[in-house]
Amino acid sequence: MTMLELKDGSVELDEAGYLNDFSQWSEEVARALAERDGLKLTEEHLKVIRIIQAYYREHKVPPILTLVSKMCGMSFKELHALFQKQPGKRAAKLAGLPKGTGCT
Amino acid sequence: MSSESHVIKLDEIEKTPLRDAVMEESNWQADLNYCMSCAKCLSVCPLHGYSEWDPRRLVRMVLLGMEQQVIDSDFIYQCTVCERCSLVCPMGVKIGNLITRARSMRSRDQVPGGSQDTADLHRTKGNNMQIPTEEWIETLDWMKEEVQDDVPDLDFPIDQEGADYFITINSKLPQYYPMELQCIYKVFHAANASWTMPSIWWEGTNYAMFSGDLDTWEYTLRQQVKRVEELGCKYMAYTECGHGYYATMAGYEKFGIKPKFEVVHKVNLYAQWMREGRFKLDPSCNPQRVTLHDPCNAGRKAVLDGFPDVLDDSRYVLERVCPNFVEMWPNREYGYCCSGGGGTLISGFAKARFHYGKVKVDQIDATGADLVCTPCVNCFDAIDDLAKHYERPWKAIHLWALLANALVFDDG
Numbered sequence A: 001m002t003m004l005e006l007k008d009g010s011v012e013l014d015e016a017g018y019l020n021d022f023s024q025w026s027e028e029v030a031r032a033l034a035e036r037d038g039l040k041l042t043e044e045h046l047k048v049i050r051i052i053q054a055y056y057r058e059h060k061v062p063p064i065l066t067l068v069s070k071m072c073g074m075s076f077k078e079l080h081a082l083f084q085k086q087p088g089k090r091a092a093k094l095a096g097l098p099k100g101t102g103c104t
Numbered sequence B: 001m002s003s004e005s006h007v008i009k010l011d012e013i014e015k016t017p018l019r020d021a022v023m024e025e026s027n028w029q030a031d032l033n034y035c036m037s038c039a040k041c042l043s044v045c046p047l048h049g050y051s052e053w054d055p056r057r058l059v060r061m062v063l064l065g066m067e068q069q070v071i072d073s074d075f076i077y078q079c080t081v082c083e084r085c086s087l088v089c090p091m092g093v094k095i096g097n098l099i100t101r102a103r104s105m106r107s108r109d110q111v112p113g114g115s116q117d118t119a120d121l122h123r124t125k126g127n128n129m130q131i132p133t134e135e136w137i138e139t140l141d142w143m144k145e146e147v148q149d150d151v152p153d154l155d156f157p158i159d160q161e162g163a164d165y166f167i168t169i170n171s172k173l174p175q176y177y178p179m180e181l182q183c184i185y186k187v188f189h190a191a192n193a194s195w196t197m198p199s200i201w202w203e204g205t206n207y208a209m210f211s212g213d214l215d216t217w218e219y220t221l222r223q224q225v226k227r228v229e230e231l232g233c234k235y236m237a238y239t240e241c242g243h244g245y246y247a248t249m250a251g252y253e254k255f256g257i258k259p260k261f262e263v264v265h266k267v268n269l270y271a272q273w274m275r276e277g278r279f280k281l282d283p284s285c286n287p288q289r290v291t292l293h294d295p296c297n298a299g300r301k302a303v304l305d306g307f308p309d310v311l312d313d314s315r316y317v318l319e320r321v322c323p324n325f326v327e328m329w330p331n332r333e334y335g336y337c338c339s340g341g342g343g344t345l346i347s348g349f350a351k352a353r354f355h356y357g358k359v360k361v362d363q364i365d366a367t368g369a370d371l372v373c374t375p376c377v378n379c380f381d382a383i384d385d386l387a388k389h390y391e392r393p394w395k396a397i398h399l400w401a402l403l404a405n406a407l408v409f410d411d412g
Helices: A027-036 A043-059 A065-072 A076-083 A087-094 B017-025 B040-044 B055-063 B067-072 B084-088 B095-104 B115-125 B133-147 B172-176 B179-190 B207-211 B214-231 B242-254 B266-275 B300-305 B311-321 B350-367 B377-389 B399-406
Strands: A002-005 A010-013 B165-167 B235-238 B262-265 B290-292 B371-373 B395-397
Touching (some): A027 A087, A043 A065, A065 B133, B017 B055, B055 B095, B084 B300, B115 B207, B133 B179, B172 B179, B179 B399, B207 B242, B235 B242, B242 B300
Parallel strands (some): B165 B235
């Protein structure tokens, strides 16, 4: 079990570095996750993350990248530039969503 | 002797459902009794040295009636089902069949990790990531519009009856990597092929084979066959997914499915079209040093079972689109697992995976390659994980990406 250290306490990550419990997500968790992954989190990242989370809360499924693009009003290239690589997978991870099913 | 040792009287072993199932499956040809305990299997097993288990022990335990311990063991889900053991076995024992059958005897709620959830979604939603049809089609169209910036006349129909090729896609692409779809579009367009994207049953993987859910394995295959036949396509172009391809070919045999179409791996199609001179290529677009990882399922396991494999054709294509192609060693039938085979990518044994994956890391390092081409979405993510975990600079890449990058379009 990997622990993600925070200012006050820590949260558990699964073996692939995803947050084990979505309810434990906070901006601080997202920042620490991003840092672990070599990314400095900005308000623009958080905007995308919050949209993904709202969708996940309602549908219990992570949105596919087409939807993320539409909901955020950003093109794929803009999302890619913002998250630097693998925007769909990375944004979902930073949003505290569990690792997806399938070979990911 | 340890206090746990006990005597097993062979003539007192009464019920052997696992052994009987494996024997029956092979028409009593692959007799586990043939095993000579020579240990060639464990000499090539990725788990040897990590686990106290190995293929030889597995066979011994089944023969000694210790089936439940086998079925309950972590080993059967840590195994990558790469079947190097079956390749080297001098007596032709098929360990892979034994693993799959043992997994099938595990209670479904005791399957570790996410492979059974993935299989359940495939069955109930038609794809591994429960992508609704509407969003799937929207993604297809979105990517089409993007690619038309480069290739204006590129177009394709969805659910076109009578098209030659029914395309399968791994759900990971629309979910996370939709840009990769553009590569596939470009290849089929450049070949001037008659092709269609299906709106349903397009999933190009089959995790039910890995979780050991034989019923869902058969169900999902039959649903896909039904859809291809409804559209009257001549071929199902199987995507760059080794296990999905193998699960399809082996599953058709296992479940007695006789489709009215032919299954063709996309890599074999690229090579065929290249031989026919359908592509105009500029290999200088791929100047990096590129090596090849042979997927076990579409390589060795296809060879062992007599299905068309991708070993020659992936090299045929790579040599023509990458001027700096270098072989990895060992390769072809003797290639070593990516570290994520057999469902291990999501079965929850990452420690084991990174342990035996280090062998793959060393093999890749020795090539000095910048890019590791692998025509398999599962191997792609496993190699990507290895690069991150071991902080290596090389990157995984699909064959379709290298081919599409080298394609020259007259009007683009």
